[in-house]
Amino acid sequence: MFIRPRNTNIHIHVQGPQDGPPVLLLHSLGTNHHVWDPQAEVLARRFRVIRPDMRGHGLSEAPPGPYGMEDLADDAFAVLDALGVGRCFVGGVSIGGMIAQTMALKAPHRVGGLVLVDTSMATAVPAMWRERAGQVRASGIAPFADAITARWVTQGFAGSPEMQGLRTMLHQTAAEGFAGCAEALATADLSARVGDIAVPSLVIVGDQDQSTPVAAAQALCAALKGTLVVLPDAAHIPNLEQPARLADTMLRFLSAQSS
Numbered sequence: 001m002f003i004r005p006r007n008t009n010i011h012i013h014v015q016g017p018q019d020g021p022p023v024l025l026l027h028s029l030g031t032n033h034h035v036w037d038p039q040a041e042v043l044a045r046r047f048r049v050i051r052p053d054m055r056g057h058g059l060s061e062a063p064p065g066p067y068g069m070e071d072l073a074d075d076a077f078a079v080l081d082a083l084g085v086g087r088c089f090v091g092g093v094s095i096g097g098m099i100a101q102t103m104a105l106k107a108p109h110r111v112g113g114l115v116l117v118d119t120s121m122a123t124a125v126p127a128m129w130r131e132r133a134g135q136v137r138a139s140g141i142a143p144f145a146d147a148i149t150a151r152w153v154t155q156g157f158a159g160s161p162e163m164q165g166l167r168t169m170l171h172q173t174a175a176e177g178f179a180g181c182a183e184a185l186a187t188a189d190l191s192a193r194v195g196d197i198a199v200p201s202l203v204i205v206g207d208q209d210q211s212t213p214v215a216a217a218q219a220l221c222a223a224l225k226g227t228l229v230v231l232p233d234a235a236h237i238p239n240l241e242q243p244a245r246l247a248d249t250m251l252r253f254l255s256a257q258s259s
Contacts (some may be wrong), residue, residue: 026096056177065180145160
């Protein structure tokens with residue numbers, strides 16, 4: 001289905017029982033809702049799984065950037081409003097995890113718990129994201145695809161069909177959508193406020209993630225007073241590299257919180 005908040009068409013995929021506890025899953029920069037396919041298949045046996053395509057990604061439109069993290073959070077709230085969902089669990093990988101944190105800070109009454117995958121409180125090198133946004137606007141995504149995807153999975157997984165699928169998602173992302181979201185990353189710093197989030201939180205990180213390494217996940221988990229799980233043999237986007245381990249970890253946490 002599609003909704004059109006603030007003149008931007010947003011694509012949404014929903015599966016699972018209508019009366020199941022709702023779970024909103026937010027994808028990473030340069031992918032789309034399909035990055036969550038393995039986990040959604042498992043969660044949808046019990047939960048109502050809601051997966052939007054971020055603006056400029058998948059089938060969602062790309063309004064002119066730059067975007068801010070609050071813009072992306074407002075898009076997510078608009079999705080929930082359109083579906084009649086007041087309060088839900090929110091999961092996010094990479095930028096999706098930062099959007100999830102922003103949602104919990106902006107409207108804590110609407111977030112029942114967080115699942116934060118390979119994400120952080122703030123971007124380590126903001127200037128790099130501003131530079132990448134300019135490069136993508138000028139030349140498109142293709143010249144930078146190898147550099148972008150190099151950190152997504154471990155070296156041993158780089159030749160897999162799943163990795164080719166991730167590359168396809170990246171190449172199908174609108175340049176303006178990628179650039180605008182990169183600028184949101186460049187300006188996001190939630191570190192002074194994350195400690196105000198009081199909902200149950202699960203922080204998951206791949207043991208070989210170079211973009212948001214284990215130390216960043218540990219700091220985020222400490223600020224949230226949450227639970228940390230380190231996935232072995234995984235990098236920045238473990239959804240397709242360690243699908244079963246990630247799905248099982250999420251299911252155990254969400255089931256415990258919704259029982």
